[in-house]
Amino acid sequence: MDRLKFIVKRLAFMVVMLLGVATIVFFLTKLVPGDPVTANLSQRALNDPEIVEAYKIKYGLDKPVFMQYLLYIRNLLRLDLGTSIRTNKTIMWELGRCFPATAELAIFSIILAAVFGIFFGIISAMKRNSIIDQLVRAISVCGVSIPGFWFALLVLFFFYYKLQIMPGPGRLSTAFSSPEAVTGFFTIDALIEGDIPKFLDALKHLILPGFVLAAFTMGLITRTARSNLLDVLSTDYIRTAKAKGTPGRRMIMHHALGNALIPVLTVIGLGFGNLLGGMVLIETIFNWPGVGQFAYNSVKALDYPGVIGVSLLIALNYMIINTVVDILYGLIDPRVRTK
């Protein structure tokens, strides 16, 4: 019963949060100097007052701002995110097109970041102050501080242009056609089609952007894992385990890691939310038709349904991720479970 109450409360909270996000972003887009009409119509069309008027009426821009807001919220409550002023397609359709591309890349890179981050963190903590530790720490500092766009250009230059062992920008090589969209993830859709070469090609295209995006989060995860593991290794219960005769590897895996992972989960969650929001620069460099590009184009065109749509998507992502992280906390830590 308590669990049901918790879920209902959580869902209600989500709805309120999303309405809040919609409201703030709506008025922010209205505060921005500029006019969606001038941003979207050509100079010739702008010279014709009739076209301008028709355009305004079509997108409801003729109504007072507050009316526009009420209309937007009414539609939102009907799960209608409106139509893009820029592309004249529904926002739902646009997000459905670009979100899977971003999600596929984000999932790929968060797995990279988590696996390597935790692994490096453990090694670094176990071999504290050794050369390996110094090296791992240097790598993680680099990961956090290298500008992504520069790193992206660098890896493209080396692995694509110089060594020619990796494919260039895009989600697929031109030799392949996009797989039939089932999940929107090219790798999975290619597998569903049973087309292994296409699957491998899609996977290869994920590697460079995935690695570049993972670098930052991996650096954070490594540092968090290392410092938490070191904290845990100096606790009384680890001393107890040592006094019991627990060997080193079991000490880490069985006694220390679970305790040390709790804060790491938070970092992974935040990093994943960040990645799902789309990375404008990286998506541009790798020509990745994702959320970041859509957000950028929407802002440029003052396409407020587009901007709000993306904002809601990002907010929703974070809420879902936080809920999942909370559930995982409970799985790891019995003290959270009983609360």
Place this chain on the structure above:
Amino acid sequence: MGTEKKEPLLQVKDLSIDFHTAEGVVHAVNHLSFDLYPGETLGIVGESGSGKSVSSLAVMRLIPDPPGKIVSGEILFHGKNLLDYSEKEMLKIRGNLISMIFQEPMTSLNPILTCGSQIAESLMLHKGMKKKEAMKAAEQLMRDVGIANAEKRVNEYPHQMSGGMKQRVMIAMALACEPEILFCDEPTTALDVTIQAQILDLIKKLNRERNTAIVMITHDFGVVSEICERVLVMYTGRIFEEAPSQKIFKMPKHPYTEGLIDSIPQISDVREALSTIEGTVPNPTEKLEGCSFWPRCSRAMDICKREDPSVKIIEEGRRVRCWLYEGSAEDTINPDEESVE
């Protein structure tokens, strides 16, 4: 369960331990020597910083290195020097032949593992039991240490238990493999008085029934009088006095022991203020001339400030490190040569 004419189980000989800290080198333990006999209960008493916990950790080879380092001495267990053992060999000793329970039951258990599995782990590590079998044995051990509803509690987590219960779990864990020596590092300090008595009773019972040798590390002479047959009084990493415990209460020899015993509050006391020993334990990084206790000693003489006293055996089973007994000694052992710097 006397100490007469048995082979010692554990012999600590001339043990010195340094800690390298930012403020300098701390000589935590200086030329410590003592014996422990099978089935015996030995108390090690001293204020915080006297080196008593460090000595016990040294026997388990659990001193964090860095910053700690055993610089000299031998720790003979069944005649074999534990300091020569590899880490792998030590794993077979720890928790199996020599166990330890700690002061802080609240933080000494892993919060994300069930109490039962933490007890069972010893059995799985040392007795080669399978998980299921070990959990059954853990349940029985919990019953043995007086935990009611053991069949339910075996699957509970530490945060679901009280401090006294956690300490019982710690004891069950330490005793799982029936060790020959159990080090108890202030096992009752963090507990309520009533629980303290229960835990001490339990330790006494285990000592009697299983013939486990107990080393009780404490700052509390009350605990010593409760369980120990023999007492070592430590100060600044040295033994100041060693005696059978009835004798030490009747007639302490060292002024420091006297001070410690005097500062136990008595119900019959009509004194307004509690008796204390003046001053505090000296800063361990500073090297002191003479006896390390003289600045706090009410009976300090000139020689105390110049020269460190050696250890004198003043009667069978009693030794004391104090200039007051110079000349009265039957023999002088272990002339303490301070490490030359």
